[in-house]
Amino acid sequence: MTSPAFIFVMQKRPFLLLLSLLLSFCALALGWSLLFAQDPTPTIDRLAPPPTVPSPGQADDGAYLFWLNCQPCHGDHGQGLTDEWRAQYPMEDQFCWNSGCHGKRPYEEGFTLPETVPAVIGENTLSRFVTAGQLYAYVRTAMPYEYPGALPDEEYLAIIAFLLRENSLGAGITLTEETVYDVTLRPLPTATPTAVSASINSGDTDIIAIPLILGMVGSLLFVGVIWLWRRQTH
Numbered sequence: 001m002t003s004p005a006f007i008f009v010m011q012k013r014p015f016l017l018l019l020s021l022l023l024s025f026c027a028l029a030l031g032w033s034l035l036f037a038q039d040p041t042p043t044i045d046r047l048a049p050p051p052t053v054p055s056p057g058q059a060d061d062g063a064y065l066f067w068l069n070c071q072p073c074h075g076d077h078g079q080g081l082t083d084e085w086r087a088q089y090p091m092e093d094q095f096c097w098n099s100g101c102h103g104k105r106p107y108e109e110g111f112t113l114p115e116t117v118p119a120v121i122g123e124n125t126l127s128r129f130v131t132a133g134q135l136y137a138y139v140r141t142a143m144p145y146e147y148p149g150a151l152p153d154e155e156y157l158a159i160i161a162f163l164l165r166e167n168s169l170g171a172g173i174t175l176t177e178e179t180v181y182d183v184t185l186r187p188l189p190t191a192t193p194t195a196v197s198a199s200i201n202s203g204d205t206d207i208i209a210i211p212l213i214l215g216m217v218g219s220l221l222f223v224g225v226i227w228l229w230r231r232q233t234h
């Protein structure tokens, strides 16, 4: 018994074969172009200032101020002065503790940097501060390390707002000299991992899926039509 579907496929056989080949070809071409359109090593300038945002809030201002005043020592993700972070610097600036740099004998009017600069963003950081107010009081009198107390209070508050946001704390309240003491840091919630690279990758995978699906549909169609055709001729 021949079903109407079978008859349809047999009648449209040349067209279906052509369509399947076309689909497969599109898939190949798309996959190929995607493969080569992608920069194999996306270079993000980690020393660059944070991107500007429309109508920036306190924490956004803080992000810029952190970049300007704190990031050189505390890292682009607040990770501290790790070897990995120092490696982002131009070669001549990577060896902070050499004499003539920030070592025991610093350059004229320079300063000696402690061997470790702590992380300020992420799990188990800022553990000695119970409230954002305490953090503010400390940062305001002790940081930036080489010029303690150099910034205006509202800039320190903006930087604290940024640190709170990055540590998923404070629920985005605007900090003032008063409200800063209302925010408790303990217990710190589990820090969200920096999603920069992860999101780039997942985006790419989505696009790659298109030629994959096209190719699969094309191949299935091709195999199906050939199979039916053979069944008919035998």
Ligand code: HEC
Residues within 6 Å of the ligand: 066, 069, 070, 071, 072, 073, 074, 113, 114, 116, 117, 118, 119, 120, 125, 126, 127, 128, 135, 139, 143, 144, 145, 146, 159
């Ligand atoms: C020149 C390097 C340098 C710069 C710039 C700098 N810091 Fe620091 N920071 C340090 C060092 C070194 C320590 C450790 C000091 C100590 O233990 O006495 C530290 C400690 C801290 C701590 C205490 C962390 C903890 O858990 O004990 C915080 C918070 C902090 N810095 C925030 C800032 C902020 C905010 C800025 C920018 C306004 C800044 N720092 C700029 C070097 C720096």
